[in-house]
Amino acid sequence: xxxxSENHDLIRWLDGEMTDAERAAFEGEMKADPALAKEAEExxxxxxxxxxxxxxxxxxxxxxxxxxxIQMRIAQxxxxxxxxxxxxxxESIFALFRQPWLAAASxxxxxVAGFLMIGPxxxxxxxxxxxxxxxxxxxxxxxxxHDSAADATVLMLDGLDEVPADRKISGIxxxxxxxxxxxxxxxxxxxxxxxxxxxxxxxxxxxxxxRNHPRG
Amino acid sequence: MKVxxxxxxxxxxxxxxxxxxxxxxxxxxxxxxxTEGKVWGALIFAANDAAQLTGSQEKAPKHLGVLDERLAxxxxxxxxxxLGQHQQDIFREYESWVVPSRDLFLKVxxxxxxxxxxxxxxxxxxxxxxxxxxxxxxxxxxxPLFIGGPKWKDGRLIFVLSLERK
Numbered sequence: 001x002x003x004x005s006e007n008h009d010l011i012r013w014l015d016g017e018m019t020d021a022e023r024a025a026f027e028g029e030m031k032a033d034p035a036l037a038k039e040a041e042e043x044x045x046x047x048x049x050x051x052x053x054x055x056x057x058x059x060x061x062x063x064x065x066x067x068x069x070i071q072m073r074i075a076q077x078x079x080x081x082x083x084x085x086x087x088x089x090x091e092s093i094f095a096l097f098r099q100p101w102l103a104a105a106s107x108x109x110x111x112v113a114g115f116l117m118i119g120p121x122x123x124x125x126x127x128x129x130x131x132x133x134x135x136x137x138x139x140x141x142x143x144x145x146h147d148s149a150a151d152a153t154v155l156m157l158d159g160l161d162e163v164p165a166d167r168k169i170s171g172i173x174x175x176x177x178x179x180x181x182x183x184x185x186x187x188x189x190x191x192x193x194x195x196x197x198x199x200x201x202x203x204x205x206x207x208x209x210x211r212n213h214p215r216g
Numbered sequence: 217m218k219v220x221x222x223x224x225x226x227x228x229x230x231x232x233x234x235x236x237x238x239x240x241x242x243x244x245x246x247x248x249x250x251t252e253g254k255v256w257g258a259l260i261f262a263a264n265d266a267a268q269l270t271g272s273q274e275k276a277p278k279h280l281g282v283l284d285e286r287l288a289x290x291x292x293x294x295x296x297x298x299l300g301q302h303q304q305d306i307f308r309e310y311e312s313w314v315v316p317s318r319d320l321f322l323k324v325x326x327x328x329x330x331x332x333x334x335x336x337x338x339x340x341x342x343x344x345x346x347x348x349x350x351x352x353x354x355x356x357x358x359x360p361l362f363i364g365g366p367k368w369k370d371g372r373l374i375f376v377l378s379l380e381r382k
Contacts, residue, residue: 127359174315181309
């Protein structure tokens with residue numbers, strides 16, 4: 001058995017980051033490995049215990065976001081480094097920009113590029129933004145951009161498992177909700193005020209839909 | 217006749233008032249949690265073949281204009297059907313859930329108001345028990361977020377999240 005810090009599958013299982021197939025395979029693995037099952041139970045109990053004792057309003061930092069921020073910083077440093085290295089070899093190219101006609105053309109190009117970037121959709125301070133994103137699923141990629149024509153910010157997820165065509169996907173119409181922080185449950189109501197469902201979280205922090213309110 | 221002492225009378229009146237209250241502690245008055253604003257979230261099925269639509273009659277709120285046309289500029293489909301929708305307060309201190317469907321839904325945590333308007337959010341898109349993406353975002357009124365989700369039938373599921381103007 002791997003030490004807890006190295007068992008990424010166990011952490012992904014606890015965090016709800018596995019696909020259905022991965023989860024089924026991992027749970028099969030746990031059945032065959034009592035030590036792994038024991039470790040999983042211990043970590044789940046620890047997680048539930050911590051969640052119970054931490055104040056509800058305390059923000060727990062996400063390790064995955066921390067990692068993504070480090071990766072972004074590394075990428076920035078690498079980019080800065082790569083910009084500095086070829087400086088000497090580019091000197092001859094920069095000499096070309098000293099030509100007066102090219103300088104004027106460059107100025108026009110910068111203005112046009114700036115206009116296109118700002119565009120009719122306005123500046124970044126006017127529309128919604130995606131600051132960072134993290135996709136825990138293997139093979140899943142997120143890309144983001146602002147579409148000026150739609151005046152919307154797009155977060156595109158590619159590589160997700162398809163929903164089976166014969167699976168029924170149904171929606172609900174929620175008009176209001178009531179949240180009870182003490183029991184970490186939210187009751188959703190329809191337009192007529194009738195309760196539709198109750199959402200809470202299980203010991204591992206995964207969303208849990210209940211038929212009845214936890215207080216009965 | 218013996219006169220009852222005032223302390224005894226006070227105790228009796230307290231006992232009577234307690235009995236009238238049924239002896240049960242009164243529930244504290246409901247306090248609405250502080251909020252950062254209100255969002256509208258919807259699960260949308262985009263498809264080219266009208267025969268694949270589910271027949272849902274849900275309508276988008278007026279503040280989004282013609283939502284179909286806006287979606288069509290991003291997603292190459294002819295039909296956009298709202299399967300479910302949810303209007304939800306964003307709580308300042310507690311998590312909020314936007315659940316237009318049990319199949320695909322969103323957990324929202326507020327990170328406070330954003331500069332130049334809007335609200336900073338931590339978003340998690342869930343597909344049943346699996347988190348698809350975790351994201352930090354700034355949501356501003358009039359500028360919805362379109363999240364391209366998994367494929368379904370010959371189309372695609374899309375999540376729309378929009379901040380309502382105060």
